[in-house]
Amino acid sequence: MRLSTGFVRASGYAYKVRRVLFALTRKKVEPREVVRAAGELNQRIFERLQELGVEKSDVIRITVPFRIEDGTIVWDYNGMNIEVYRKSEEENLARAMEEIEEREKALEEQIKELEELALQLRDTSEKILEKLEELKQEHTSLKLRAEE
CATH class of the missing domain: 3.30.470 (D-amino Acid Aminotransferase; Chain A, domain 1)
Incomplete structure (x- = not known):
């Protein structure tokens, strides 16, 4: 390697x-x-x-x-x-490096933003699944009551 x-x-x-x-x-x-x-x-x-x-x-x-x-x-x-x-x-290379450093910094900021968004999506997804489970339980209990 x-x-x-x-x-x-x-x-x-x-x-x-x-x-x-x-x-x-x-x-x-x-x-x-x-x-x-x-x-x-x-x-x-x-x-x-x-x-x-x-x-x-x-x-x-x-x-x-x-x-x-x-x-x-x-x-x-x-x-x-x-x-x-x-x-x-190498003044030209130095200028190019400054540009690369700026782009890397911007990329890192975008990655951080996307990671935060992914965490928010995961939280939202978990909340949706919890609500679905609640609805299933309510539906099941309604069904059981109707059958009684």
Whole structure:
């Protein structure tokens, strides 16, 4: 398997790594293991970014192969690749990243709104089912009284 962050500001790589890893390993490993493995990888990435002299505003893309052994995520650090696009050299990419960040934020807000709506629909559905049960019980008791 391979984790790939896509383009992300250096200041936000840790969150992105954790989020992508959770998505890739859903129902394959325990959430506690995802948190542990993401922390381990993020430390290694941080050290490498320092070596490369990466600024927080630079844009990076990280790919790292990994495998799952007995419920544990094992990183292939030899295969880790970090692409760096320096803001000072890549103004167009920086502007594109700002647009991507705005779109991601809007998407997250829409997802949250839909989740709330889904919860409201579930509550409404449960209330409808309760009313149906009440009607069935009333109908049954009316039927029994009529038969007496």
